[in-house]
Amino acid sequence: MAAASSATAIPSLDKVDFLKLQNGSDIRGVAVSGVEGEPVSLTEPVTEAIAAGFAAWLLDKKKVDASRKLRVSIGHDSRISAQKLQDAVSRGIASAGLDVVQYGLASTPAMFNSTLTEDEAILCPADGAIMITASHLPYNRNGFKFFTSDGGLGKNDIKDILERAASIYSNFLAKGYSVKASESVKKVDYMAVYTSDLVKAVRKAAGNIGNGAGGFFAAKVLEPLGAITSGSQFLEPDGMFPNHIPNPEDKAAMKAITQAVLDNKANLGIIFDTDVDRSAAVDSTRRELNRNRLIALMSAIVLEEHPGTTIVTDSVTSDGLTSFIEKKLGGKHHRFKRGYKNVIDEAIRLNSIGEESHLAIETSGHGALKENHWLDDGAYLMVKLLNKLASARASGKGVGSKVLTDLVEGLEEPAIAVELRLKINQNHPDLKGRSFREYGEAVLQHLGNSIASNPKLQKATVNYEGVRVSGFGGWFLLRLSLHDPVLPLNIEAPSHEDAVKLGLEVSAAVKEFQALDTSALDKFVQP
Numbered sequence: 001m002a003a004a005s006s007a008t009a010i011p012s013l014d015k016v017d018f019l020k021l022q023n024g025s026d027i028r029g030v031a032v033s034g035v036e037g038e039p040v041s042l043t044e045p046v047t048e049a050i051a052a053g054f055a056a057w058l059l060d061k062k063k064v065d066a067s068r069k070l071r072v073s074i075g076h077d078s079r080i081s082a083q084k085l086q087d088a089v090s091r092g093i094a095s096a097g098l099d100v101v102q103y104g105l106a107s108t109p110a111m112f113n114s115t116l117t118e119d120e121a122i123l124c125p126a127d128g129a130i131m132i133t134a135s136h137l138p139y140n141r142n143g144f145k146f147f148t149s150d151g152g153l154g155k156n157d158i159k160d161i162l163e164r165a166a167s168i169y170s171n172f173l174a175k176g177y178s179v180k181a182s183e184s185v186k187k188v189d190y191m192a193v194y195t196s197d198l199v200k201a202v203r204k205a206a207g208n209i210g211n212g213a214g215g216f217f218a219a220k221v222l223e224p225l226g227a228i229t230s231g232s233q234f235l236e237p238d239g240m241f242p243n244h245i246p247n248p249e250d251k252a253a254m255k256a257i258t259q260a261v262l263d264n265k266a267n268l269g270i271i272f273d274t275d276v277d278r279s280a281a282v283d284s285t286r287r288e289l290n291r292n293r294l295i296a297l298m299s300a301i302v303l304e305e306h307p308g309t310t311i312v313t314d315s316v317t318s319d320g321l322t323s324f325i326e327k328k329l330g331g332k333h334h335r336f337k338r339g340y341k342n343v344i345d346e347a348i349r350l351n352s353i354g355e356e357s358h359l360a361i362e363t364s365g366h367g368a369l370k371e372n373h374w375l376d377d378g379a380y381l382m383v384k385l386l387n388k389l390a391s392a393r394a395s396g397k398g399v400g401s402k403v404l405t406d407l408v409e410g411l412e413e414p415a416i417a418v419e420l421r422l423k424i425n426q427n428h429p430d431l432k433g434r435s436f437r438e439y440g441e442a443v444l445q446h447l448g449n450s451i452a453s454n455p456k457l458q459k460a461t462v463n464y465e466g467v468r469v470s471g472f473g474g475w476f477l478l479r480l481s482l483h484d485p486v487l488p489l490n491i492e493a494p495s496h497e498d499a500v501k502l503g504l505e506v507s508a509a510v511k512e513f514q515a516l517d518t519s520a521l522d523k524f525v526q527p
């Protein structure tokens with residue numbers, strides 16, 4: 001035990017500060033100083049306390065007897081704070097008496113996978129896994145995702161861990177905090193195991209990684225399969241993201257991969273986000289295979305293997321996607337809520353009540369397949385695409401990404417598709433003491449009521465989130481953001497004029513809510 005006199009002074013934080021680090025089923029905070037208005041919240045002692053909180057949670061969950069030591073695998077993305085946080089996480093885990101296995105640069109899906117791999121030689125399975133990442137957020141942020149063999153932890157588990165962390169941290173305050181080197185840290189090259197599993201899963205494609213953790217895909221997956229990857233770019237991990245934020249929904253990122261496909265006359269472009277749980281592709285004609293198109297493509301592949309199966313998606317998917325899945329592919333589209341964990345859990349639930357589902361996928365590029373243990377894995381989605389290309393080639397059905405493009409033939413796409421994010425000003429007196437959630441719900445309730453009496457508009461009969469309405473040949477959905485004090489408004493329509501008509505209907509219905517910042521919508525509907 002370190003003497004209090006030699007201990008580092010750490011700032012006092014209360015339970016509330018810890019709970020503020022929760023971001024849905026992840027933990028996120030600021031790990032690097034220097035950005036104005038964003039003080040560091042993920043300090044080393046805070047990180048250590050969170051890791052120790054996870055260890056305590058895991059010990060309770062696994063209820064193992066004292067004879068078996070639990071082990072936890074730790075990996076990180078390419079962020080500049082990765083090393084510091086990895087060390088602090090390792091200390092937190094070791095201080096609770098658990099074994100630490102460090103993987104170094106890794107992907108989120110690989111971390112989950114380490115709880116499923118059975119091979120003592122590489123210290124697997126891990127009882128718990130921690131990925132140090134803040135996904136597509138800027139370089140100064142970081143965070144944690146946690147896994148057990150049951151999948152990613154849910155919101156309640158994260159809250160539980162943060163509450164435990166807060167009390168561990170208060171112990172640091174009482175007894176003094178000092179950095180103690182952890183003895184029981186082992187290192188394993190798990191990415192070698194994970195990538196060789198991916199190679200096995202695909203039988204024979206350029207890649208754009210955006211300086212995230214996905215660089216392994218070119219050298220360790222594509223090249224061993226015989227692909228020429230010389231046109232690939234931004235493969236080197238660089239935690240400052242000098243080119244663009246690695247994010248398949250980011251316009252600059254998609255432009256960069258599209259250009260690389262053109263410049264290199266590549267058959268296919270592949271792009272991942274920072275921690276490789278999201279992905280998208282570009283075909284040889286520069287057609288972006290992301291968002292609804294990626295879902296259509298994956299659905300086509302999965303429905304060939306499992307005719308009639310249900311495809312679970314997030315709520316912002318297009319009407320065209322529903323008719324594509326149901327009329328062209330003969331499957332069932334279950335449009336559920338936003339949030340990758342929501343769609344995955346819903347697919348698992350459907351299977352448990354006898355409705356077969358093999359694919360849960362979001363427009364964000366998160367996707368999970370039943371055959372891959374419902375692992376939220378962008379790399380695996382791309383493996384399925386590559387597999388399709390390879391089998392088409394082998395059976396003489398075609399060469400190159402036209403095979404994929406043909407699979408989405410017939411998908412109706414709207415001329416206009418926008419997302420406008422309407423902020424709720426939490427300090428506005430109109431909240432009258434309500435939380436932003438309650439206020440947002442009140443907006444939605446009011447919108448729902450006003451639509452009911454509007455003959456030009458029709459409320460969706462089956463809908464799991466927010467208010468989804470058809471009209472003027474298109475639709476809109478207003479819902480509460482998963483994490484932020486924001487009401488995202490998605491509008492899709494056959495023309496800008498029709499999209500504006502839909503926007504004006506929303507605008508009229510919400511105008512009395514003064515704490516709602518409608519400037520994005522006002523700008524959109526301007527003549």
Ligand SMILES: O=P(O)(O)OC[C@H]1O[C@H](O)[C@H](O)[C@@H](O)[C@@H]1O
Pocket residue numbers: 338339340341362364366480481482483484488
């Ligand atoms: O509700 P929003 O603010 O649009 O955010 C929704 C998104 O939040 C996170 O990024 C999750 O990882 C995604 O699965 C989800 O789609």
